[in-house]
Amino acid sequence: MKDTTSDTPLGELINQVRLLFHQAVSTGNQLHRDAGISMSMRAVLEQLAQYGATSVPDMARRRNVTRQHIQQIVNDLLEAGLVTQTLNPAHKRSHLIAMTPDGERLFENMRERERAFYTSLATELDGIDLTQLANDLAAVRAAIASRAEQIDTVST
């Protein structure tokens, strides 16, 4: 079973990254579908759980996406009552986003489900150093990003 359509190592890696990305999003959404939570919303909740109350622009900067994108997700979470706006001592206009008790409860449930799912994969993932894998991917990404900056219609 050949899943590749590429003939260069990097091309093949990117190909696998794409496949795994879609699998992960799809499985993640499936896992949490009854909670009405998308993977994007999950990512925002995770930041709040990990770093505490954060402003929208700061979350965007941390994830390297546009503030508008985070704003959309946060608006959905606000509507769902999973986060609230609190005063930002450092900014009068830009309030901090914080999890509500409901949000915390829901997120913990999600984590529980994920833990169970991860655990069930233990056998299949035996022999793969996931942390090393993640580090290598980060290195590849950094390399690509640094070169990509230099592209400026350098076409053939």
Added chain:
Amino acid sequence: MKDTTSDTPLGELINQVRLLFHQAVSTGNQLHRDAGISMSMRAVLEQLAQYGATSVPDMARRRNVTRQHIQQIVNDLLEAGLVTQTLNPAHKRSHLIAMTPDGERLFENMRERERAFYTSLATELDGIDLTQLANDLAAVRAAIASRAEQIDTVST
């Protein structure tokens, strides 16, 4: 510099996969933007270059996506004159998709550009076994996919 928002190895891996996926798509589009080719179109062209003329459903099966999705891309490529429909000896109704000379020329240009880009990354990627990385990702994906099948509102 911490790019993670996760605290489990698998979660962190998925996180890096997402980041690299977006970086790759964005860089790929940037690299080929003057050619008017998206990464989806590129993937179809690559299949045709690698396997020769193929029917739409077969390409979809090979990439594990819906035939409708491939059809959309192929329609765009047809409109751009980069591929044509040829008679399928094995099927009267389902024609084969083949690259036109224009398509082949364009694809070769793209590959040339990519090769140059990859080469410029050699130093940064030194010490990383991209092939091993790709294989490991494929294994992780297979593990997730096999478990995901079993999810059926197994919520907490």
Added chain:
DNA sequence: CCATTATGACAATATACTTGTCATGAAAGA
């Protein structure tokens, strides 16, 4: 104080997909 930058709010667009439907042509079994 004034110019620049940051934020929020709103809108539109892009990309890579999916699901759904329907007519028809092809394949497979009774």
Added chain:
DNA sequence: TCTTTCATGACAAGTATATTGTCATAATGG
């Protein structure tokens, strides 16, 4: 052969993740 089932093409709409653009206003920094 007949007929039921499956595959394909054509078309439509929707989803998920994210982007770019614009505008008014608030905050910051020289």
